[in-house]
Amino acid sequence: MENFIYDNQTKIIFGKDTELKIGQLIKPIGKKILVHYGGGSIKKSGLYERIIKSLEKEKLEIFELGGVKPNPRLSLVKDGINLCRKESIDFILAVGGGSVIDSAKAIGIGAKYDGDVWDFFEGKTQITGTIPLGVILTIPAAGSESSTGTVVTKEDGWYKRSAGSLLIRPKFAVMNPELTYTLPNYQTACGATDMISHVLERYFTNVPNVEFTDELCEGTIRTIIKHSKILMKEPKNYASRAEIMWAGSIAHNGLLGTGRIEDWASHSIEHELSAVYDIAHGAGLAIIFPNWMKYVYKHDINRFVRFANKVFNVEIDFKNLERTAKEGIKKLKLYFNEIGLPTSLSEAKIDGKQLEAMSKKATEKGTVGNFVKLHEEDVLNIYKLSL
Numbered sequence: 164m165e166n167f168i169y170d171n172q173t174k175i176i177f178g179k180d181t182e183l184k185i186g187q188l189i190k191p192i193g194k195k196i197l198v199h200y201g202g203g204s205i206k207k208s209g210l211y212e213r214i215i216k217s218l219e220k221e222k223l224e225i226f227e228l229g230g231v232k233p234n235p236r237l238s239l240v241k242d243g244i245n246l247c248r249k250e251s252i253d254f255i256l257a258v259g260g261g262s263v264i265d266s267a268k269a270i271g272i273g274a275k276y277d278g279d280v281w282d283f284f285e286g287k288t289q290i291t292g293t294i295p296l297g298v299i300l301t302i303p304a305a306g307s308e309s310s311t312g313t314v315v316t317k318e319d320g321w322y323k324r325s326a327g328s329l330l331i332r333p334k335f336a337v338m339n340p341e342l343t344y345t346l347p348n349y350q351t352a353c354g355a356t357d358m359i360s361h362v363l364e365r366y367f368t369n370v371p372n373v374e375f376t377d378e379l380c381e382g383t384i385r386t387i388i389k390h391s392k393i394l395m396k397e398p399k400n401y402a403s404r405a406e407i408m409w410a411g412s413i414a415h416n417g418l419l420g421t422g423r424i425e426d427w428a429s430h431s432i433e434h435e436l437s438a439v440y441d442i443a444h445g446a447g448l449a450i451i452f453p454n455w456m457k458y459v460y461k462h463d464i465n466r467f468v469r470f471a472n473k474v475f476n477v478e479i480d481f482k483n484l485e486r487t488a489k490e491g492i493k494k495l496k497l498y499f500n501e502i503g504l505p506t507s508l509s510e511a512k513i514d515g516k517q518l519e520a521m522s523k524k525a526t527e528k529g530t531v532g533n534f535v536k537l538h539e540e541d542v543l544n545i546y547k548l549s550l
């Protein structure tokens with residue numbers, strides 16, 4: 164096991180009706196509040212009204228900026244930065260999913276920085292401060308509610324890039340599973356896939372003796388698979404919504420990566436897809452992850468055998484470990500199909516025209532991944548396997 168520091172400041176407020184006390188929660192930390200949200204799902208569900216009422220009750224000054232698109236855009240982040248500076252906003256409340264939260268994180272760091280906020284995403288400078296941020300989560304998926312990252316797309320050239328720091332973990336995340344009842348099955352499935360991918364990015368490591376987090380990873384994936392399947396038939400099943408919501412946070416709050424060296428190749432390869440083709444991140448991962456697995460499994464066949472056995476209960480064929488490893492990959496792919504996601508580029512109606520350009524962009528700063536370090540040619544091979 165590697166040395167590590169685990170530092171997670173995000174307070175989780177979990178359960179029914181938890182959003183009703185949002186005003187009380189923010190009052191000690193902020194006075195001028197920017198409420199940031201997406202394309203309207205929170206207005207349709209009535210959540211927006213409940214939040215505003217609670218903030219007004221505590222006499223907080225409210226500003227708002229809606230319109231965050233899935234795969235959030237840099238231009239809106241810049242609008243948010245200008246608004247925060249003009250109005251001296253001292254707290255940002257993100258109401259939504261990963262896209263809204265990431266946009267809010269980028270606004271928070273950009274407002275405290277004199278240069279161009281994109282500098283953080285290009286790695287030109289480190290994050291040194293932010294406007295504090297809180298979250299009301301409406302879709303369990305990205306784990307951004309307690310992660311250290313933000314992912315934004317720059318429209319000029321369609322670059323989707325991330326920036327990160329312990330400083331941008333939200334102060335709190337309000338998580339009421341009932342708020343996710345309105346999610347279409349497709350979004351629930353994309354969310355489950357993203358969570359599983361967050362675990363797998365940590366699971367496939369070269370670090371030995373990480374038994375405790377191996378077990379946590381396997382249990383988390385099994386739980387997500389079980390309850391996402393239930394939700395495809397019963398979208399208002401509270402027990403399953405709750406399991407998924409909590410698992411999604413744990414999948415990406417850093418706990419499962421403690422003591423390990425994480426991979427993240429599949430995410431880098433996927434981010435090019437969602438940047439260029441604007442597909443949901445989870446759907447992109449359902450296409451890329453099984454093909455990344457096929458490409459690298461020979462690097463450590465025992466790890467893939469363990470995955471097949473512990474996650475999908477595949478009996479180990481000791482005479483043919485490769486068969487067992489491949490069976491695990493096949494089962495993961497079948498699960499993605501079962502919950503209605505594409506597992507090839509053609510199923511997602513994406514042709515091969517941009518693959519070379521995407522491989523180049525994915526590796527412009529060097530190789531991607533740690534489990535196996537992938538060069539431009541490897542990334543291209545994985546895209547081709549995914550056709």
Ligand code: NZQ
Nearest residue numbers: 201202203204233234260261262301304305307310312345
């Ligand atoms: O915009 P609205 O109207 O709110 O609709 C959203 C959006 O269309 C809808 N939705 C959300 N809650 C709903 C709802 N619809 C009905 N009922 C509800 N309760 O769902 C759609 C997708 O929302 P989005 O926020 O885009 O989804 P997600 O949480 O999957 O976030 C994806 C983004 O997060 C990034 C991804 O790359 C992508 O840009 N990621 C962020 C990470 C991080 N910051 O740590 C890590 C991840 O790996 C990921 O890269």
Ligand code: ZN
Nearest residue numbers: 305357360444
């Ligand atoms: Zn992800």
